[in-house]
Structure formats: structure tokens, C-alpha cells
Amino acid sequence: xxxxxxxxxxxxxxxxxxKQLLEQTLSGxxxxxxxxxxxxxxxxxxxxxxxxxxxxxxxxxxxxxxTWQYEVAAILSQxxxxxLTPETIEAVYRGETLTPAEQAQYDAxxxxxxxxxxxxxxxxxxxxxxxxxxxxxxxxxxxxGGEMRTGAEILRLILEYEQLIRRGTSRTESAHQLSMRHRxxxxxxxxxxxxxxxxxxxxxxxxxxxxELAPGMILQxxxxxxxxxxxxxxxxxxxPTVIFKLKNFLARHTISDNVAVSIPKSTxxxxxxxxxD
Numbered sequence: 199x200x201x202x203x204x205x206x207x208x209x210x211x212x213x214x215x216x217k218q219l220l221e222q223t224l225s226g227x228x229x230x231x232x233x234x235x236x237x238x239x240x241x242x243x244x245x246x247x248x249x250x251x252x253x254x255x256x257x258x259x260x261x262x263x264x265t266w267q268y269e270v271a272a273i274l275s276q277x278x279x280x281x282l283t284p285e286t287i288e289a290v291y292r293g294e295t296l297t298p299a300e301q302a303q304y305d306a307x308x309x310x311x312x313x314x315x316x317x318x319x320x321x322x323x324x325x326x327x328x329x330x331x332x333x334x335x336x337x338x339x340x341x342x343g344g345e346m347r348t349g350a351e352i353l354r355l356i357l358e359y360e361q362l363i364r365r366g367t368s369r370t371e372s373a374h375q376l377s378m379r380h381r382x383x384x385x386x387x388x389x390x391x392x393x394x395x396x397x398x399x400x401x402x403x404x405x406x407x408x409x410e411l412a413p414g415m416i417l418q419x420x421x422x423x424x425x426x427x428x429x430x431x432x433x434x435x436x437x438p439t440v441i442f443k444l445k446n447f448l449a450r451h452t453i454s455d456n457v458a459v460s461i462p463k464s465t466x467x468x469x470x471x472x473x474x475d
Contacts, residue, residue, distance in 0.1 A: 244431020278307030
């Protein structure tokens with residue numbers, strides 16, 4: 199009897215360890231995908247990162263379950279843009295008119311991302327949300343989508359909200375415009391948008407040198423090379439990969455040594471401690 203219990207316990211521990219390993223592997227893969235997007239297409243990644251922060255706030259306020267999948271859908275929503283040139287993406291975000299060929303390529307990016315992600319186990323719902331991010335759902339999709347339908351609708355509205363904010367509309371006015379366009383959507387969603395403040399009192403904005411950058415800071419200006427190429431988008435969170443990239447460009451004297459960042463209190467405390475303040 200004791201041997202049977204011991205064997206069962208060992209088997210349980212092996213299954214638990216394997217599950218944890220798979221979850222950590224999935225998390226690592228998602229991080230790599232988002233980091234690759236940040237390096238290949240900074241403008242697309244910047245938009246995705248802003249959308250992720252907005253969605254985190256909204257789904258928390260709405261008390262939705264499985265919040266991780268909504269955030270993953272946001273951060274990977276622009277993954278298909280790796281097939282597009284940075285110039286095309288920047289033109290889209292500036293509201294410029296594309297050629298018919300460019301527009302067709304841009305319109306296809308959600309399907310490209312969905313095709314890539316659908317091959318990863320457990321990400322099928324996320325892939326579905328991303329594929330439906332730019333279009334209203336059909337009656338059949340409305341009826342069958344369930345949690346995925348909610349995710350796709352939230353992602354679509356958040357991307358509309360991000361676009362309004364980026365073009366200078368206040369967050370309150372942006373939320374109001376969306377509520378007028380989408381009267382049938384949950385009022386809790388729009389209330390959460392009104393309460394969301396990307397520049398809250400929980401952060402401090404300052405100019406820092408490249409070698410003073412720390413993970414967790416948020417860029418408050420675009421970083422471009424001397425030739426005009428976009429390296430990192432405004433609103434992007436600083437990661438070790440971003441720091442490494444900027445230091446490389448600084449070593450080649452192709453960017454300025456100072457950037458404006460907002461510093462959350464937790465990161466600010468670390469920075470002050472490291473500086474001996």
C-alpha cells in the first residue's frame with residue numbers, strides 16, 4: 199500500500215513539473231515573439247504594448263476571467279506586421295492613404311498572425327481573437343464565439359481607442375466617441391477607459407542617459423536614428439533587449455544619448471537606490 203502511494207505521489211510530481219515546464223516554455227516563447235516584433239517593427243510593437251497596458255486595466259476593471267489571454271492577444275495583435283515594411287506601418291499610424299497593394303497587405307496582417315499562433319497549443323482562442331480584431335463579427339460568430347468573441351471585441355475597441363489617443367484625442371473624449379459608435383457594448387468597458395490614465399501620478403517623467411535606462415521605464419518620445427529610422431516607439435516599455443539595441447546604436451553615434459521616460463514608482467525606487475540617492 200505504501201509503495202502504491204509513493205508511486206502515485208512521484209507520478210503526480212512528475213505531471214506537475216511537466217505542466218509547469220510547459221507553461222514556462224509557452225511564456226518564454228510569447229516573450230521571444232514580442233521581443234522579435236519590437237526589433238523588426240518598433241512602431242507595430244509600440245502599438246501592441248500600449249494596447250496590452252490598456253487591456254490589462256480594462257479586463258481587471260470588468261472582472262473578466264482568464265485575463266492572460268486578452269493581454270496576450272493584445273501584445274501579439276500586430277505580429278503579422280513583420281511581413282510589412284516599417285514605412286508602411288508608420289504611414290498607417292499617421293493616417294496616410296496607402297496604395298491598393300499596401301492596403302491589402304496591411305489588411306491581411308491579422309490573418310498572418312493568426313496563422314502563426316494557431317500552430318501553438320493553447321493559443322487557438324488568442325489566434326481567433328487576433329484574426330477578428332479589425333472587423334465586426336458575423337451573427338454566427340456572435341452566437342458561437344463566447345469568450346473569444348468578447349476578446350475580439352475588446353481588442354478591436356482598444357485598438358480604436360489607442361489610435362484616437364495617438365492622434366491627440368483626450369482619453370475621456372476617445373471613450374465617449376467609442377461609446378457612441380458601439381452602443382451595444384458593455385458600459386463597464388467605457389467606464390474603465392475613462393478611468394484609465396496612462397500618465398498617472400504613479401510615475402515621474404525625466405530625461406535619462408542611455409546607460410541609465412532600466413527595465414520597466416516607459417519611453418515618452420520616439421527614438422530615431424540620424425537617418426530618420428524609427429528604433430523604438432513612444433510608449434514602449436524598456437526591456438533588456440531595448441537597452442542593448444539602444445546602446446549599440448549609441449556606440450555608432452547614430453542616436454542621442456538622452457531620452458525622455460516615465461518612471462513608475464517601483465522602478466524609480468530601484469533607480470534611486472542604484473544611484474545612491
